Amino acid sequence: MNKRQARLFAIASTLVASVALLGLTLDSHRQFGKLTNADKITPQVTRGKDVWHKNNCINCHTLFGEGAYYAPDLTKITKLRGANYLTAYLRDPSKFYDEARHRRLMPRQDLSEGDIGDLIAFLDWVSNVDNQNWPPRPILVTGATFPGTDQAGAQAGAPPAARPAGGGDDPIALGERVFRSATPACAACHSIAPGVNMAGPSLAGLAGRTAQLFAAGGYRGKAADLAGYIRESVREPSAHLVPGPMYSADGVSFMPTTYAKDLTPQQIDQLAAYLSSLK
Structure with missing residues (x-):
């Protein structure tokens, strides 16, 4: 290729790339309304955005991966925590x-009830x-991950007693899949590591604690x-409340109540089999 041919190739390549970029940009703008649910932007949502900016939440948190990385990304926080949990948390994070044990440094913002509702x-x-499933992993508020985590999200570094063996039709293995793939994932709030309490208590040693x-x-x-207790906790989270202000408020558990309709009876049985195995 001589200089003239190289120049023409560069010009043609630039034009093609520019046309492709322009086309993709126009197509993205065409879909923005649908992708962002623009019709769901109510006055309350707009006020909540103002609360977010006024209190400089982005100085610690990220949305869609944009912002500071000092605290967890909050893109999917309402699906993972729920309004009841977030309301109580925003009232008093402490x-x-x-702070001494968990190194949580979230300041108390003294938000009004109206501001809290708008922000949520x-x-x-x-x-x-x-947003194409961003962030790609569940939010873990405390250090609940282990080395060796595989693509399926199984905690390969978890205590051996907490890792079910087998596969195929094994109900324990199927139950672990439910634990990690339900919406929201149980693993987003519960750890299977002893002493690692997140939004929900650790499930390590659940069998022994339930017997006690x-x-x-x-x-x-x-x-x-035990199996009945697990099924009840999944279907009716407020039937028995685990003590602690971070797990419930006013007699209502922060755990989502949607699992009863989102999971089949068979899936709940499999989940009970897996959690029962956490000696």
Whole structure:
């Protein structure tokens, strides 16, 4: 290729790339309304955006990966935590995490109830934007991950007793899949590592703790055994409340109530089999 041919090739390549970029840009703008659910931008959502900026939330958190990386990304936070949890958390973050132990530095913003509701509405709108499943992993508020995590999200570094063996039709292995793939994923709020409490308590040693709960007479639900207790907790999270201000408020559990309709009875049985195996 001589100089003239190289020059023509460069010019043609630039033109083709420019046309492609222009076409993709126009196509993106054509779809923005649908992808961002623009018709769901209510006055409350707009006010919530103003609360977000006024309190400089972006100085610590990210949305769509943009912002500071000091605290977790909040793109899908309403789907992972729910409005009840977020309301209580925003009222007083110190009730959820001990700064000396968890190194949680979220300041108390003294937001009004109206501001809290508006901010949650804004974050809920954000969570429904079609952003190609970003962020790619569940939010883990504390250090609950382990080395060796594979693509399926299985905690390969978790204690051996917490890792189910087998595959195929094994209900324990199928239950672990439900634990990691339900919407929202159970693993986004519960760890299977001893002592690692996130938005929900650690599920390590659940069998032993449940036996102690039944024996102590503090259980308030209707289950008669461990599997029944797990099924009840999934279907009716408020049937028995685990003590602690970070797990419930005003007699209502922060755990989502949607699993009863989103999971089949078979999936709940598989989940019970897996969680029962966490000795």
